[in-house]
Amino acid sequence: MEHIVIIGNGISGVTAARHIRKLSNKKITIVSAETDYFFSRTALMYVYMGHMKFEHTQPYENWFWKKNRIDLKKGYVKTVETKSKTLHFANGDTLQFDKLIIATGSKPNKFGWPGQDLDGVTGMYHKQDLDNLEKYAPNNKVCKRAVIVGGGLIGIELAEMLHSRNIPVTFLVREDSFWNGVLPEGESAMVNREILDNGIDIRLGVNLKEIKADENGKVNSIVVTETDEEIPCDVVGLTAGVSPNIDFIKDSDIETSRGVKVNRFLETNIKDIYAIGDCAEQHEGINQRRPIEAVWYTGRMMGETVAQTICENRIAYKPGHWFNSAKFMDIEYQTYGWVWAQPKDNEARFYWEHESGKKCIHLNYDKNTREFIGINTFGVRMRHDFFDKVLRENRSVDYALEHLADANFDPEFYRLHEKEIVAKFNQENNTNIQLKKKSWKRIFQTS
């Protein structure tokens, strides 16, 4: 029986294992050094905030693995020997494989800051980071102030986490507005306000110079590059992005760059070795996606795809249209298609913001053909099905606006803003788009 070994028990590896099991009787082993069982990394924040217990982040009950004949092995893989198809573990164990899937995810970036390895400095990625945080920032007596370095999705989540325990937070953001490499100005400004409204001391356009220690080798303060200001703190969160967690294969024959290099079939340069999820790097980005995508659902999709290939149905990884979501404090964010921070030459934009300043939508479309390119939506939920169809069928922005009522996914009885949005668009663009009433028939054609 062919033995499939998967390194990494995150969403990518586990999805691959589940689908291989559905398709075949192969022997499957998942290896992890982090936890015994698969858990949802994105939910770690809720454990610290007391919304959930760690067990709740585990999507499958513990009997699931045995029942589905998926072996779990806890251990840290030190090296991969490709010729003899052997994994060597830190404790001296070895494991033979016929096919290997590398799904080891990411690790937080550290840019060589002085003091970056002190006690009390942590990323917010692994289960161990959560344990660290529980140790160094259990409450606002032990941790009188925390500093977060790096303004991305994990940074704002960490800010929200610490804030939930009433720990004062200083948030150092290199950019001059939050996440403005990804978000256009309006949205970025909205998030800045949301951060301030929650009493978080956000500092825009500043960098970390160094982290200083106390006599015990624990964080004592940080220094800001631009102002030389020293900020006393007990915890430093490093959230300046993540990069592939692949140090253990750097010395093997497997080709790596930032990540493990894979072709469209998620195959590495070595036969029978595959890489998926955050740690995989495409030779070229697909459909304007980045070559490395550290996103929950892309990991899952690669797992779905590689399972087919491994089970004798070799298919290429072909992600559909881009989408994503996040939550910034109390403001939910969804995006479908592309809305770049800066418009490209052929693009026209339409921005609507609700008077509360907590909701907006931002449309991106082609100036000439009026083809819909993407939408950002803040504080308003939208139907994935709807926009995926609009993108698949190359519909126009006018079509999307006409059918905005079909697209809305807010809970029942929520105040809807479609009329206002369409009216504003008509006024700005001198068009006469008529909003259509919500139609179940149309909504169900889309799926």
Next chain:
Amino acid sequence: MKNIQNIGLGIFLIGLTIFTSLIFLGKYEVSPELFESFISNKDIKSELFINDIKSNIVDKEYTNPFSFSSEIRSALDNANATHKQNSEWDKVIWDKPHSFSYEITKRAGTGLIKENKGLFWWLTFGLGILGALMYIIPNVITLGPAGIKNNGIWFNQATNRGWIGWFAFIFLVGFYLLLYFAPDYIVNWTYIVDPLSERISGNSASQWYLYGFMYCVVMTVMAVRMYIKYRHNKYQILRTTSVLFFQIVFAFLIPEILVRFEKPWYDFKNAFPLDYDFFYSWNLDQLIASGGLGLFILIWGIVLTLVIVPVMVYFFGKRWYCSWVCGCGGLAETLGDPYRQLSDKSLKSWKLERWLVHGVLVFALIMTGLTLYAYLSGAEGVLGIKTQSIQDIYGFLIGAIFAGVIGTGFYPIFGNRVWCRFGCPLAAYMGIVQRFKSRFRITTNGGQCISCGNCSTYCEQGIDVRAYAQKGENIVRASCVGCGICSAVCPRGVLKLENGPEYGRINPTQILLGNDVNLMDLVNQK
């Protein structure tokens, strides 16, 4: 703000302590006149019992309800035992001992509380309401900006099965045991709501009036908490208002007013088989004897169960009842909301749930079938089984123990929908309709789910919502009461409760939206 909340908590606890200690206060004395009128009222023929009471209890003062009740009950038992031995069936007193004792105790009570009903209302209900509101209302500020703020729920001893939770559990279970099985111990509680009861129905308060009133008060106060907690969510606000309205108007005021006009007590929204004694002979007789209104109630009750309930479930899902109308649901969604995360999500508990809830439904239907057969044929039972004994077993096991003691008492341990999930026969009935013939579903939004588990954690019915959401599959579960909290707590906008066409409602998938279209087709159409 924290200070106001702490003071509020203190005031609430003082009110609760006074309320609890009332049981042990007061004096009980049966005067000869009182006893005479009691005998003639109840038409008691047992001279043994009468003499026993006259010589041992009348004109004697008792300082607590326990010894008083115990003497009455032993007099009753002794008399009955002798009568039964001598086959003097007409002299046997068939009442349940504690209920019988309640009727004497309620009249025999004297002293501080009975003389100061208003004062003690304020010292118990008044302080309780005031304290609770002082604790709850500052949440507008302390919780921070509107949004999902479940911070610290799993660190709090009250909401993570900690010692406060266990204490609340013991208190609630104790309360229900007294209410159902020893009402004679709690006559003091009924005194303090006498004035209100007299104003509405014209009668003094029974323990059921007390319970109904407390139910409304608790729901109202905890609804304020819901309004604050979910002030950004209009679905939650409307739903809370709806259950509150139906509880106060339909379950409390209308039935009491009917009694005032000498009509049968009836809760128009309480559908059979939740209303399990609707087809009992005493109820049918009473309805038939009550003229036009009685007949209307009889027809309404039947139409409600056979037509209105399933048709509404078809269009809106069982949520229209369970989390918009029902009294049990209303308490679960207000008082029970802080405990929703304690429901068990394991596959095992789902299996147990299906056996239990459908078992209760079958039990209720068989019992009702036998009851109706007996009623129409005039027989006492079927195949040697007395209808009365089946009714008694159902009333005890399901009506009292399951729905009351376990159903609400276990909130702080097993979550707020224990009864609705494991025991309610009406929920079982609606669940079957909802699963197989309904427009309701919780739509999963394409591929947006990140498996975080907030939805499953906060599902009061113990549905593993995430198991469906992470597969891109709609949730169409018999037990879903449509409370909408999964949708509210989802950080990625993945879940939406909606009523749409049946086509495509059940959509098992393997590959989610967002991946290669051809791969989705290949795998999902297998």
